[in-house]
Amino acid sequence: MWLGMTFLGLSVQVWIIIFITLGMFYMLVRTRVPAEVIFLGAVTILLVTNVVSENNVLDAFGSEAILVNGAFYIVIAGLMTSGVLYWIGKHLLGTPSTYRRAVVKLMVPVSVLSAMLGCENAVGLFTEMVKMWARKLGISPAKLLIPLSYAATFGGMCTLLGQSSNLIIAGLYVDLTGTPMNLFAPVIPGLACTLVGIAFMTVLRRFLPDRESPEVSFENISDYTVELLVPTDNDAVAQTVHEAGLKEVRGGSLIEIVRFDKEVISPVSDDEYIFGGDRLIYSGQINEILELKQSHGLVAADHHVYNISEIDNNRKLRTAYVNFGSDLIGTCMSKSSFERRNDMVLVAVARQGKRVDQQPREVVLAAGDTLLLECPPKKDSEIENNFKRSLTFFDSQFIPQLGPHTIISAAILIIMFILSSFKVMSLLTCTMVAAGASLIFRCCRMTKIVKYIDWNFLLVLGSLVVFSTAITNTGVVTRIADVILNLCNNNPYIIITVMCVIASLASEFTSNVAMGAVFFPIVYQQALLLGCNPMPFVIAIMTAVSISYCTPIGSSTIMMIYGPGGFKFTDFWRIGIWMHLLMLIVDLVTIFLFFPLY
Numbered sequence: 001m002w003l004g005m006t007f008l009g010l011s012v013q014v015w016i017i018i019f020i021t022l023g024m025f026y027m028l029v030r031t032r033v034p035a036e037v038i039f040l041g042a043v044t045i046l047l048v049t050n051v052v053s054e055n056n057v058l059d060a061f062g063s064e065a066i067l068v069n070g071a072f073y074i075v076i077a078g079l080m081t082s083g084v085l086y087w088i089g090k091h092l093l094g095t096p097s098t099y100r101r102a103v104v105k106l107m108v109p110v111s112v113l114s115a116m117l118g119c120e121n122a123v124g125l126f127t128e129m130v131k132m133w134a135r136k137l138g139i140s141p142a143k144l145l146i147p148l149s150y151a152a153t154f155g156g157m158c159t160l161l162g163q164s165s166n167l168i169i170a171g172l173y174v175d176l177t178g179t180p181m182n183l184f185a186p187v188i189p190g191l192a193c194t195l196v197g198i199a200f201m202t203v204l205r206r207f208l209p210d211r212e213s214p215e216v217s218f219e220n221i222s223d224y225t226v227e228l229l230v231p232t233d234n235d236a237v238a239q240t241v242h243e244a245g246l247k248e249v250r251g252g253s254l255i256e257i258v259r260f261d262k263e264v265i266s267p268v269s270d271d272e273y274i275f276g277g278d279r280l281i282y283s284g285q286i287n288e289i290l291e292l293k294q295s296h297g298l299v300a301a302d303h304h305v306y307n308i309s310e311i312d313n314n315r316k317l318r319t320a321y322v323n324f325g326s327d328l329i330g331t332c333m334s335k336s337s338f339e340r341r342n343d344m345v346l347v348a349v350a351r352q353g354k355r356v357d358q359q360p361r362e363v364v365l366a367a368g369d370t371l372l373l374e375c376p377p378k379k380d381s382e383i384e385n386n387f388k389r390s391l392t393f394f395d396s397q398f399i400p401q402l403g404p405h406t407i408i409s410a411a412i413l414i415i416m417f418i419l420s421s422f423k424v425m426s427l428l429t430c431t432m433v434a435a436g437a438s439l440i441f442r443c444c445r446m447t448k449i450v451k452y453i454d455w456n457f458l459l460v461l462g463s464l465v466v467f468s469t470a471i472t473n474t475g476v477v478t479r480i481a482d483v484i485l486n487l488c489n490n491n492p493y494i495i496i497t498v499m500c501v502i503a504s505l506a507s508e509f510t511s512n513v514a515m516g517a518v519f520f521p522i523v524y525q526q527a528l529l530l531g532c533n534p535m536p537f538v539i540a541i542m543t544a545v546s547i548s549y550c551t552p553i554g555s556s557t558i559m560m561i562y563g564p565g566g567f568k569f570t571d572f573w574r575i576g577i578w579m580h581l582l583m584l585i586v587d588l589v590t591i592f593l594f595f596p597l598y
Helices: 012-030 035-048 054-061 064-081 084-092 099-117 119-137 142-156 164-177 187-202 214-218 308-313 338-342 380-386 404-421 427-440 446-452 455-473 476-487 492-507 512-530 534-544 556-562 569-594
Strands: 225-229 252-258 279-284 316-322 345-351 370-375 391-393
Touching: 012 035, 012 455, 012 476, 012 512, 035 054, 035 455, 054 455, 064 084, 064 164, 064 404, 064 427, 064 446, 064 455, 084 099, 084 404, 099 119, 099 142, 099 187, 119 142, 119 556, 142 187, 142 556, 142 569, 164 455, 164 512, 164 534, 187 534, 187 569, 252 345, 279 345, 404 427, 455 476, 455 512, 476 492, 476 512, 492 512, 492 534, 492 569, 512 534, 534 569
Parallel strands: none
Antiparallel strands: 225 279, 252 279, 316 370, 316 391, 345 370
């Protein structure tokens, strides 16, 4: 009965929604708590307080958005493992003669692929290729990585599959109306933004930062590690590395011991004993580490342990980037159990394209830092899966074998788009059939699918559908819609403009998927109260929440290039502000021109 009580004119249910919303936004922006934990926590509170029912939650996690995303992950797995995406990426880029041609040659196919496969998949496919391509063309990778990110966002606006926020809004629309949206429902404003955005990027080279790729700092490994030999008559023999003072030393730390019989000990614990003939591998500031030759009676080794044959046969050097939201942010390896737990050793750290000039294990890590890690001799995919949340590895050696499955997988994707576009089947049915066909024709194996399915993101999607249902059922949507209608004098043009401006600004600082779930029910209710056609309101907000170009917080595509490009957080503001304003104008103009309000 307490749920029916009111306070300051609002019911207890409404106040619960308000506090949960404010709490979620605060935690998303100011904490490193994983998004799925935040949203699942919100759903739990809604359930306990009876704001939503168990049936609401079950319906949400079985909604169209969840099922389409889950099935499409399987289709993507088939495209990746069969080599379709590898073949496309390898053959699309050539050797353009000017920067403008390079931008067009990159952005056009990326936009198309993003519309078909999703913006994150397009960026993930092209990031390493673009970095190598930039080096070949003599261009800073940063000047091509930002166009890559923006092109993926532009293309993602064009279809329901291009952005996850589009699928969320489309799913909520089906729940309210019972009518599925066309796969290409947002194509008009999306295509307009794509064409104008590409043209804009070709003339704004001076607004792009000139950053070195962080891996340039790691090209010569011997610059950051040094190998010293322990003579047989050295006083440190039979002592532990801690007792001998050889573990944490001035300017660096001991990351590996290579015994005389080629046994490799890494990471090195404090109680590891030293034997004559041991090779001690240190990382850090080489000049200071070399002073150990005098202070501890060590001698120079006759060769460096990091040569190609030894890396390939034993432990590997891998480059990884610290993700936003990673639990490594704000920590240093010397005070963490990360290396010991994962059998890895940090060799060097680069930040914003330059190596951090201090002992690597004492560096307090930040989002986007590039780490050079010495990894165990496991498969690349196994290592990457273990650290999907904390780190992103961008030096995978996976090269798929092209063959009949490549053609079959590409055909499945094309047929899926044709059937959905001409409404032969619904989008849900098409993606489910395509996923099944990928498995039946063995374009991907069941064991490989887990790598490509983002279970955490599916939990977020389901939680957002529950939250959207809650704010609709409690009357919060109607109250907000009424307030905005009164402020805008019931003018639909002003209302759409105001809602798009607010939604796009909010999307710069938090997930566009979350913003889509929050703003859709509001604009849909506004359209009904005004007696307008809801579609212009829905499409306008669908594209507006994807307009995020200024920060890596709100844009998943910028987040993916942030580490590889060695960017500063402020690098995106200079061009992002202008791109945000331009895309917002293009979005509104196309909505008002091509979508009748009545």
